Amino acid sequence: xxHEWPLWEIFIRSQHGLAHKHVGSLHAPDAEMAVKNARxxxxxxxxxxxxxxxxxxxxxxxxxxxxxxxxxxxxxKVYRHPTFFPMxxxxxxx
Amino acid sequence: xxxxxxxxxxxxxxxxxxxxxxxxxxxxxxxxDIKIEPKDWMPEAYRKTLIRQISQHAHSEIVGMLPEGNxxxxxxxxxxxxxxxxxxxDEAGHGLYLYCAAETLGVSRDELVGDLHSGKSKYSSxxxxxxxxxxxxxxxxxLVDGAAIMNQIPLCRxxxxxxxxxMIRVCKEESFHQRQGFDIMMTLCRGTAxxxxxxxxxxxRWWWPSLMxxxxxxxxxxxxxxxxxxxIKMLSNDELRQRFVDQTVPQADYLGIAxxxxxxxxxxxxxxxxxxxxDWDELYQVVKGxxxxxxxxxxxxxxxxxxxxWVREAAMxxxxxxxxxxxx
Numbered sequence: 001x002x003h004e005w006p007l008w009e010i011f012i013r014s015q016h017g018l019a020h021k022h023v024g025s026l027h028a029p030d031a032e033m034a035v036k037n038a039r040x041x042x043x044x045x046x047x048x049x050x051x052x053x054x055x056x057x058x059x060x061x062x063x064x065x066x067x068x069x070x071x072x073x074x075x076x077k078v079y080r081h082p083t084f085f086p087m088x089x090x091x092x093x094x
Numbered sequence: 095x096x097x098x099x100x101x102x103x104x105x106x107x108x109x110x111x112x113x114x115x116x117x118x119x120x121x122x123x124x125x126x127d128i129k130i131e132p133k134d135w136m137p138e139a140y141r142k143t144l145i146r147q148i149s150q151h152a153h154s155e156i157v158g159m160l161p162e163g164n165x166x167x168x169x170x171x172x173x174x175x176x177x178x179x180x181x182x183x184d185e186a187g188h189g190l191y192l193y194c195a196a197e198t199l200g201v202s203r204d205e206l207v208g209d210l211h212s213g214k215s216k217y218s219s220x221x222x223x224x225x226x227x228x229x230x231x232x233x234x235x236x237l238v239d240g241a242a243i244m245n246q247i248p249l250c251r252x253x254x255x256x257x258x259x260x261m262i263r264v265c266k267e268e269s270f271h272q273r274q275g276f277d278i279m280m281t282l283c284r285g286t287a288x289x290x291x292x293x294x295x296x297x298x299r300w301w302w303p304s305l306m307x308x309x310x311x312x313x314x315x316x317x318x319x320x321x322x323x324x325x326i327k328m329l330s331n332d333e334l335r336q337r338f339v340d341q342t343v344p345q346a347d348y349l350g351i352a353x354x355x356x357x358x359x360x361x362x363x364x365x366x367x368x369x370x371x372x373d374w375d376e377l378y379q380v381v382k383g384x385x386x387x388x389x390x391x392x393x394x395x396x397x398x399x400x401x402x403x404w405v406r407e408a409a410m411x412x413x414x415x416x417x418x419x420x421x422x
Contacts, residue, residue: 005410023263029413041191061133064133
């Protein structure tokens with residue numbers, strides 16, 4: 001019987017106060033071991049101050065096939081960016 | 095390199111007109127340097143070739159721990175021992191990054207490990223040579239990791255997202271490996287005559303196998319063109335080998351030791367070093383399983399897997415017991 005350890009996705013918060021970032025994955029029997037293994041595999045050089053582990057099967061992802069209907073609507077809304085509004089040179093601090 | 099002679103299943107490169115619409119769109123994405131991610135559509139041959147290449151690369155990292163692990167208990171000082179342990183631990187980490195990248199292509203870890211153990215999947219020829227003296231640890235870091243870096247830096251730009259990201263992590267850590275090797279060589283070369291002779295002896299034994307790491311000459315490398323088109327091979331075997339020779343010879347000059355190659359000399363016209371012929375028969379023999387340590391290396395991996403089986407099972411049993419208790 002195949003009895004492989006489940007796969008976990010690993011997220012690490014670096015020291016600079018940024019959000020946890022996905023760094024990779026690893027196999028571990030349970031969450032506690034996943035955190036311990038993540039420490040050895042992904043933070044051997046002080047890469048982080050906090051680790052999250054999430055079972056890969058628990059992650060819900062957007063479908064790559066529906067990329068266009070999902071993200072296309074945003075591309076026509078250029079007015080959402082500040083550079084859409086030209087400002088006169090003499091107007092300061094805006 | 096760490097992955098040698100990876101089979102792409104292609105007999106020849108097909109023209110754009112011969113590709114299906116899906117394949118054409120796929121190739122266009124690659125040509126536009128858009129990364130391919132695991133859930134994206136990809137040709138079956140691309141997926142299979144990548145599994146072969148990434149798993150071979152991962153196996154090389156793991157088997158590569160054996161020749162160096164051989165010297166951990168006999169390192170000449172506590173400092174050298176701690177450094178070597180850190181280096182070998184890095185190799186384990188690199189193997190794990192790469193196995194995970196391969197698994198995104200829909201193959202399980204157990205299958206990957208099983209293919210290594212059955213001999214179906216290969217690892218780099220270089221790890222089938224023995225580490226006879228402490229100087230070999232210096233030579234491996236300097237030459238073998240140096241050659242690995244040469245190959246891996248271009249792979250950071252390869253077309254498959256998970257492989258490219260794994261390569262970026264690996265490259266960040268790898269230059270420590272090369273420097274610690276050169277540092278060992280420097281210490282030996284500045285030591286007694288006997289120590290310097292040890293360094294020269296290690297260079298003599300590791301130089302040619304290091305050049306073989308880059309794989310057969312371009313002319314007889316049938317799968318390179320397809321891999322290059324898919325951008326999973328960024329530079330040719332001969333290009334990488336030449337770069338490696340060009341960068342390494344001056345380093346040997348600095349150490350005051352010499353490559354075991356009477357034909358090695360600077361060619362001002364080509365702006366490269368010329369070097370003597372490589373014994374390709376030796377490479378093919380080692381890849382076939384007839385190198386000095388092939389059987390020993392594979393045996394060590396299989397033993398580790400089998401001896402560790404009860405630990406893997408106990409950890410799962412522990413997890414299941416606690417999960418059941420929680421549910422109750």
